Amino acid sequence: MGQSRGLPPGDMAPGRSERVQRIMAAVDERRDELVAFVQELVRVPSVTGQEGEVQALVAARFRATGLETDVWEPDPAILAPYAEHVTMTDFAGRPNVVGRLPGTGGGRSLILNAHIDTVEPGDPARWTHPPFAAEVTDGRLYGRGACDMKTGLATHLFALAAVRAAGYAPRGDVTVQSTISEEDGGAGALAAVLRGYRADAAIITEPTQLAVVPAQGGSLMFRLHVPGWSAHACVRDEGVSAVEKFALLHRALLAFETRRNAEIAHPLYAPIANKVPINVGVVRAGSWPSSVPEWLEAEGRAGLVPGEELDAFRDRFLAEVEAAAATDPFLRDHPPRVEWFSGQFAPAEVPADGPLARLLLDAHQAVTGGTPPVEAVTYGADMRHFVVFGDTPCLMYGAGDVRLAHHADEHVELDELITSTKTIAVAIADWCGVD
Ligand SMILES: [Zn+2]
Numbered sequence: 139m140g141q142s143r144g145l146p147p148g149d150m151a152p153g154r155s156e157r158v159q160r161i162m163a164a165v166d167e168r169r170d171e172l173v174a175f176v177q178e179l180v181r182v183p184s185v186t187g188q189e190g191e192v193q194a195l196v197a198a199r200f201r202a203t204g205l206e207t208d209v210w211e212p213d214p215a216i217l218a219p220y221a222e223h224v225t226m227t228d229f230a231g232r233p234n235v236v237g238r239l240p241g242t243g244g245g246r247s248l249i250l251n252a253h254i255d256t257v258e259p260g261d262p263a264r265w266t267h268p269p270f271a272a273e274v275t276d277g278r279l280y281g282r283g284a285c286d287m288k289t290g291l292a293t294h295l296f297a298l299a300a301v302r303a304a305g306y307a308p309r310g311d312v313t314v315q316s317t318i319s320e321e322d323g324g325a326g327a328l329a330a331v332l333r334g335y336r337a338d339a340a341i342i343t344e345p346t347q348l349a350v351v352p353a354q355g356g357s358l359m360f361r362l363h364v365p366g367w368s369a370h371a372c373v374r375d376e377g378v379s380a381v382e383k384f385a386l387l388h389r390a391l392l393a394f395e396t397r398r399n400a401e402i403a404h405p406l407y408a409p410i411a412n413k414v415p416i417n418v419g420v421v422r423a424g425s426w427p428s429s430v431p432e433w434l435e436a437e438g439r440a441g442l443v444p445g446e447e448l449d450a451f452r453d454r455f456l457a458e459v460e461a462a463a464a465t466d467p468f469l470r471d472h473p474p475r476v477e478w479f480s481g482q483f484a485p486a487e488v489p490a491d492g493p494l495a496r497l498l499l500d501a502h503q504a505v506t507g508g509t510p511p512v513e514a515v516t517y518g519a520d521m522r523h524f525v526v527f528g529d530t531p532c533l534m535y536g537a538g539d540v541r542l543a544h545h546a547d548e549h550v551e552l553d554e555l556i557t558s559t560k561t562i563a564v565a566i567a568d569w570c571g572v573d
Contacts, residue, residue, distance in 0.1 A: 157304070160304040161306075161560065161563045161567060162560050162563075164299075165556060168303075172559065173274065173279065176289050177274070177279065179288040180282065180283050184255055184283065185258050186320075189232045189254050193254060196291070197209050200295075203295065205314065206237065208238070209234070211232060212234065214226060216329065217325060220332075223323070223324075223481065223484070223523075224323040224324055224325040224328050225323040226325070229318070234315070234317050234326050234330055235315075238312070238314075239298065241307075241309045241311045241570060243309060244309045244310075244571065245570040246339065247310040247313070247337035247570070248308075248311070248341070248566060249313045249315060249337040250294035250340070250562065251317060251330075251340055251343075252287050252291035252315065252316060252343055253326065254317065254318060257321050257543075259546075260546060264547075265547055266547055267280035267549075269281055278549040278551055279549060279555075280549040281549070285543055285550040286543035287343060289343070289538055290342070290343030290344060290536045291343070293536060293537065293555065296559050297563035297565075298312055300560075300563045301563050306572035308572055309571035310338065315330055315335065317520065320520050322481070323483065327520035331527050331528035338530075339493075339494045340521070340524045341498070342532060343535065343537070343558060344536050345540050346515075346536050347537075347538065348502065348535065349535070350499055350502070350512045350513070350533060352406070352487055352494070352495050352533045353443075353485075353514035353515070354518055354534070355514070355515060356443075356448070356483050356522070357441050357518045358440050358451065358455075358478060360437070360439075360455070361477040361478075362384070362387065362436040362476055363476075363477065364469075364474045365380060365472040365473075366433060366434065367468070367472075368430050369429070370428065377429075380434035381434055383434070383468065384434045387436075388436070389462075390458060390459070391459075392416065395414060399414060406490060410514065413441070413443055414440070414442060414516070415439075416440045421435070422435045422436075423435070441516055444514075445485070448484055455476065460473070481518075486525040486532075487514075487525070488525065490512050494531045495512065498533065498565060500568065501568060504564050510535075515534075535562075537555045537558040538550040538554065538555075
C-alpha cells in the first residue's frame with residue numbers, strides 16, 4: 139500500500155502509520171459483516187415517506203453498537219420557518235435516528251450523515267437484479283439504495299466500529315445520523331441541525347466515486363404560466379396557441395442557460411459542461427385536441443452554483459422571461475407569469491483547500507496511496523443544511539456512482555465500499571484525535 143509514501147510531512151505524526159494499518163485491518167476483518175448489513179438495509183424498502191421500518195432496524199443497530207441513540211420525528215412547527223428550503227410533508231412514523239459516541243475529551247467533533255430514504259424502484263421489469271433482493275454478484279451489490287445511500291450509512295457505522303475495534307477511542311464526539319426525506323429536500327437533515335446537532339465538521343457519504351466533493355449546486359423549482367387565446371381548431375389562426383408561445387419562452391430559457399454556463403467562473407465547475415442545467419420536466423396545456431390551447435403550465439428546475447444568491451437569481455430569471463415575452467406581440471400584452479414552488483435549494487461549499495477537504499484527501503491517500511479528485515456536483519444535497527443553517531463545514535465523499543443512483547440495477551462496487559469505509563475510519567481518528 140505504501141501509505142507513508144506521498145503523505146504530506148504534517149501527517150507523518152508518530153504512530154499514525156501504525157494506526158492507519160490497524161484501522162484498515164479492522165475494516166477488512168469486518169468486510170462480510172459490512173456487506174451483510176448493507177444487504178439488510180436494502181431489503182427493507184424505504185422510499186421517501188416510508189422510512190419508519192428501516193429506521194427501527196437502524197436504531198436497534200445503533201443501540202447494539204453502544205451509541206447514545208436519539209429517535210424523533212421532525213416537528214413541522216420547528217421546520218415551518220424554513221419551509222421553502224425543504225418539502226413539508228407528514229413526518230409521523232418517519233423518525234430520524236442519531237447515534238452519538240461521546241468523545242474522551244479534547245478532540246474535534248464530527249458528524250457522519252447519511253440519508254436513509256431512497257427514490258422509487260420504478261418498473262421492476264427493468265431490473266435484472268430485483269430492487270430489494272440485495273444480490274451480490276461479481277463484486278457488486280445491487281438494489282434500490284445500494285449506492286444512494288444505504289452503503290453510506292453502513293460506511294459510517296463500520297468506520298466508527300473499526301476505529302474502536304482497533305483499540306482507539308475518539309477524543310471528540312462522533313455523531314452518526316440516519317436522516318429521512320433527503321430525496322425531496324432534506325427535511326430530516328435540517329431537523330437534525332435545528333435539534334442542535336452541530337459539530338466542528340460533517341461528512342456525508344453520498345456516492346461520489348471516492349471523489350472529495352466540497353461544492354454542491356443549488357436548485358430552484360419554477361412554474362411558468364403561459365397564456366393563449368382559445369378558438370376552434372377549424373379557425374385556429376383566430377386563436378393564439380399557448381404551446382407555440384411556450385416554445386419561444388423555452389428557447390429563451392435554454393439561451394439563458396448557455397449564457398450562464400459561459401459566465402460562471404467557479405474553478406471546481408470548470409470541467410462540467412452544463413454547470414447550471416435548466417430543465418423543463420412537466421408541461422401541461424389545453425383541454426381538447428380540437429381547441430387552440432388557451433393556457434400552458436411548464437414546471438422546471440434551474441441550477442445554481444455556490445456563490446449565487448437565490449433572490450438575485452430569481453430576479454434575473456424573471457427578467458429573462460419578461461425580455462423574451464417583450465419580443466412577442468401577444469405575450470407583450472398577455473405576459474407569462476413565473477411562480478416559485480416546492481424546494482428552493484441553496485448551493486453550498488466549503489473551501490477546496492480547507493482543513494476538512496485536506497482531512498479527506500490525506501485519509502484517502504493513506505488508505506489507497508493515491509490522490510482522490512476534488513470535484514463539484516450540480517445536484518443539491520443535504521450538505522447545504524449543515525453549511526448554511528448549522529454553521530458546520532460539510533463535504534461529501536463516498537462509494538458508488540451517482541449516475542446509477544436513481545436507475546434500474548443501482549449498485550455499488552464492494553471494493554469501493556471497503557475503501558470508503560477505511561477512509562472515513564482514518565478520517566475519524568485524524569479529525570477527532572484518539573486515545
Ligand atoms: Zn443521496
